[in-house]
Amino acid sequence: xxxxxxxxxxxxxxxxxxxxxxxxxxxxxxxxxxxxxxxxxxxxxxxxxxxxxxxxxxxxxxxxxxxxxxxxxxxxxxxxxxxxxxxxxxxxxxxxxxxxxxxxxxxxxxxxxxxxxxxxxxxxxxxxxxxxxxxxxxxxxxxxxxxxxxxxxxxxxxxxxxxxxxxxxxxxxxxxxxxxxxxxxxxxxxxxxxxxxxxx
Amino acid sequence: xxxxxxxxxxxxxxxxxxxxxxxxxxxxxxxxxxxxxxxxxxxxxxxxxxxxxxxxxxxxxxxxxxxxxxxxxxxxxxxxxxxxxx
Numbered sequence: 001x002x003x004x005x006x007x008x009x010x011x012x013x014x015x016x017x018x019x020x021x022x023x024x025x026x027x028x029x030x031x032x033x034x035x036x037x038x039x040x041x042x043x044x045x046x047x048x049x050x051x052x053x054x055x056x057x058x059x060x061x062x063x064x065x066x067x068x069x070x071x072x073x074x075x076x077x078x079x080x081x082x083x084x085x086x087x088x089x090x091x092x093x094x095x096x097x098x099x100x101x102x103x104x105x106x107x108x109x110x111x112x113x114x115x116x117x118x119x120x121x122x123x124x125x126x127x128x129x130x131x132x133x134x135x136x137x138x139x140x141x142x143x144x145x146x147x148x149x150x151x152x153x154x155x156x157x158x159x160x161x162x163x164x165x166x167x168x169x170x171x172x173x174x175x176x177x178x179x180x181x182x183x184x185x186x187x188x189x190x191x192x193x194x195x196x197x198x199x200x
Numbered sequence: 201x202x203x204x205x206x207x208x209x210x211x212x213x214x215x216x217x218x219x220x221x222x223x224x225x226x227x228x229x230x231x232x233x234x235x236x237x238x239x240x241x242x243x244x245x246x247x248x249x250x251x252x253x254x255x256x257x258x259x260x261x262x263x264x265x266x267x268x269x270x271x272x273x274x275x276x277x278x279x280x281x282x283x284x285x286x
Contacts, residue, residue: 030271037267043254059270110208116239126249139253158247159254164215183211189250190243197242 014078021069029066032078037062039079040086042140046155047090049144057093061086083160091170094152105147108180114187118194135196142192146185153178154185201225206236214244 011017011031020028040061044054064085065072072081124135131139143151156167157178164182168175206229212218213226230237 033267033271037270041266055266058266062270115204115207116235119235119238121238122242122245124245124249126245126252131249131253136253139250154250159250161251161254179211179217186211186243186246187207190239190246193246194242 015074018069018072018074018078021066029062032065033062036079036082040082043083043086043155043160044090046140046143046159047087047152048093049148049151053093054090057086057089060089064089087156087160087170091152094148105149106177106181107184108177110180110184110187114184114191116187116191118191118198120194120198122194122197124197138196139193142189145192146188150181150185150188153181154189157182158186201229203229203233203236206230206233207239210240210243214240214247 010027011020017028017031017035021032037058041054041058044057044061045051048054048057061082065082068085076084143154146154152171153167153173156162156170157164162170164175164178167173167182168178171178173181206226209218209222209226213223218226230240
């Protein structure tokens with residue numbers, strides 16, 4: 001049975017949505033989900049690379065968010081707040097995994113095959129134009145090919161915008177390991193996207 | 201500074217985690233080396249691109265069934281004792 005249609009325009013902005021959530025308006029939680037679930041799901045998928053686990057993180061994130069509304073101070077914006085909850089949930093999933101880690105994936109230096117090969121400039125200027133869906137898919141696919149050790153650091157540092165120190169604490173790593181892994185991830189992604197950008 | 205050294209230090213340069221003497225060496229190198237200039241420029245573009253993408257709230261699109269299930273799970277969620285007191 002299809003659910004009720006939620007009108008996202010009920011709440012004009014985040015403050016009004018937040019006020020609705022605190023008043024426990026029946027539509028407010030649904031509105032929160034409709035508005036932010038794609039963002040939360042995308043973040044969980046990037047960190048975990050597994051649709052079922054990402055779906056679990058999505059559910060847990062909104063359950064925790066609704067339970068913690070009374071302590072949310074509204075300083076960081078709802079999307080940043082939800083991002084943080086989702087990241088913590090996803091990291092908990094990662095810690096519970098006992099996946100085998102390849103030694104190359106935790107190397108503290110750039111690997112031979114990570115040295116730049118594609119040396120064509122990009123015509124695409126991200127400061128001037130938004131991603132189209134094809135480029136977005138290419139980016140997500142490229143990200144998914146990175147080993148977990150590099151991907152998690154890249155997602156937290158360059159996508160989520162955490163500092164080196166915050167990323168190190170979140171992942172239980174030293175700061176120098178975070179820096180090296182971030183650098184290796186950037187080089188690999190640059191190479192992967194360069195192949196696409198040449199034809200863009 | 202060689203190309204290999206520059207590539208090794210590229211992220212430190214981009215993230216402003218490099219001391220001034222090395223920064224000057226990097227800048228001198230990229231002024232003369234077209235290939236390293238391209239690697240620097242494309243890496244910086246990558247960082248801007250993924251950061252902007254991460255902040256964008258994409259339309260539900262093909263995942264709408266998943267979000268609909270989540271929404272239903274919420275509507276059908278048992279009330280907490282706190283909820284019932286309101």
